[in-house]
Amino acid sequence: MPVWIIEEKCTGCGLCLRACPYGGVEVEDKMARLTDRCTHCGACLDSCKFEALASDLGAEPTPDFSAWRGVWVVAEGRDGELHPVSQELLGEARRLAADLGEDVAAVLMGRSVKSLAEDLVARGADTVYVAEHDELEPYRTLPFTRVLAGLIAEHRPNIVLVGATPQGRDLAPRLSRRLDLGLTADCTQLGIDREEGGRLLQTRPAFGGNVMATIVSPKSRPQMATVRPGVMAALEADPGRSGRVVEVDVRLDPLDLALTIRSVAEAGRRTVNLSQAKTIIAGGRGVGGADGFQMLFDLARVLGAEVGGTRVAVEEGWLPVERQIGQTGQSVSPELYIAVGISGAVQHRAGIMGARYIVAINRDATAPIFEVADYALVGDAAKIVPALIRLAGQEG
Ligand SMILES: Cc1cc2nc3c(=O)[nH]c(=O)nc-3n(C[C@H](O)[C@H](O)[C@H](O)COP(=O)(O)OP(=O)(O)OC[C@H]3O[C@@H](n4cnc5c(N)ncnc54)[C@H](O)[C@@H]3O)c2cc1C
Known part of the structure; x- marks a missing residue:
């Protein structure tokens, strides 16, 4: 159990009670006690003036992530057009990359999407990985996860940004599970914590929107966040920018194709964007x-x-x-x-x-x-x- 109370030191002062966002501590007979609601998050640890709270959290050393470099955007494009959120994420990726002194890359997956690579470069990508394959159209979770997980394992990016579109909301959690990564959904702000070795600060509304929480992923790489369309600012396209386009050799496993899409029905189009x-x-x-x-x-x-x-x-x-x-x-x-x-x-x-x-x-x-x-x-x-x-x- 990562958090526990040292009874001999506890005075029942109740400071830990106030520090816990979950109601995970109660005080009875001048003694603090963890309740069923304790998540062992460690939020209470610094609140105790009597060193009566202990934890084995943090005992695990933080791995060396210095080989993980670059800010990646998982781009979305169809019918010859980039999804606006990809352009917005590239604008944000450039800002983060400038803070880190790293490069920006975009990953484009689909059947015939290479023509969009130029636009991604113009919008801020230094490198575009293009993965084309007949089985990558229409979108399916497993083939996309296979390709992206393979690219991540090979190139080791520091940060991966995904649009919180229906596709991104499906893909990012699957990738997070497959690679055992942290994932913060629907971020409204991103930043770099220079004092903590350049961690990604991922801010989003929490607790029913009553607070803005800033979340970090200290124990895994890449750091992964989704951002909704319209939140970040895209850069003006610069047709003079140059970048590398890398064609990816797509190898899928038969199991990735277990799901067959027989037809795609257009939902009633949103009349307003x-x-x-x-x-x-x-x-x-x-x-x-x-x-x-x-x-x-x-x-x-x-x-x-x-x-x-x-x-x-x-x-x-x-x-x-x-x-x-x-x-x-x-x-x-x-x-x-x-x-x-x-x-x-x-x-x-x-x-x-x-x-x-x-x-x-x-x-x-x-x-x-x-x-x-x-x-x-x-x-x-x-x-x-x-x-x-x-x-x-x-x-x-
Ligand atoms: C989990 C969760 C998610 C939520 N998600 C959203 C969300 O996505 N979007 C959202 O909007 N809300 C959301 N809400 C609801 C949110 O908390 C508020 O209840 C809601 O935004 C309030 O809407 P309102 O400003 O229209 O109404 P009120 O809060 O009732 O405000 C009405 C305002 O109108 C003013 N007013 C009244 N008459 C006049 C007049 N004649 N002329 C000028 N001003 C006048 C009043 O002074 C008042 O300030 C969410 C809540 C929860 C718990």
Whole structure:
């Protein structure tokens, strides 16, 4: 058991109780006791002033990872087009690689995808590994895992970034299991901890979105994270960039092909892609109802914008679910985000951190949305929005 209490030293002061996020400690008769909820995470260890908590956590030495170098992006492309999240991840990979003094590589898998390699180089890849094979189209978990796991074993990248698309959400956990790696899903921010030998800091909402947790993977390489579309900023394509394109010899095992896809049916297409919108008007409970949202659509029309909203707006039936923004909706990064009648709950804010400018309209001057807004309009949305429509109409 990695965490235990040394009874002779425990005073029952309760400091460990406060340090535990899981309710894994209780104090009875001036003695701390671990409960069934203890996960042995070690969060309590530093809280004890009496050295009454002990652990064999950390007894295992951290392996030497100096041979693991490079920031990789698992790219997605189909029908001659790169998925926007691949371009965004390359932008982020360049920033991380610059901090580490390492290179950026992209991995492209599919039947006939080589034509996309140039775009990946233009967007920031120094090397593109292209794995082409008839069995890599359409996507299936096992063949993709085989190819990627093989490349990782051969080249030993330090970091692997995967888009949190339906494909990425399927592939990354399987790879994590196959290679026994840590994986942090749906990161909203990535960084490098220079003091700790360049570890990847993977930040994401945790505990129902009430805190932002920064997670590290100290005992395994590569460090792997998924990021949703629209969260990171892509770099402008630079057609003058040069990079290496390496063709991968794809060898699959018959077991990888155990699953046969007989046909692929297109799901009803999303009519709205908020992650790529330049201007978004988003509404919340304060918009007051479907009529209020009609006003937002009118404003969106004159501004050439898209309309989104909070979970409350979706639950009330004022907006379809594909327009929800936030932790359990879409992440967006428009130039301009106008939040109308939105309080600014942490779960909503998690989806708008990439917005360049935020304008908030709220009748409550103390609403948390104003903490992140660049411009604050305090007042009744029912009066301010029509005034904006008139103004935009005159300008336009
Ligand atoms: C696990 C989990 C996941 C979640 N995921 C998401 C998510 O993805 N996206 C999301 O949005 N939420 C999410 N939520 C819900 C989130 O916690 C909030 O409840 C929600 O964002 C609040 O929506 P709101 O701002 O529309 O409503 P409220 O919080 O009720 O705010 C309404 C605001 O409107 C203002 N207002 C009222 N009348 C007017 C008026 N006439 N003019 C101007 N302002 C007015 C009020 O002052 C208030 O600030 C999640 C919650 C959980 C627990």
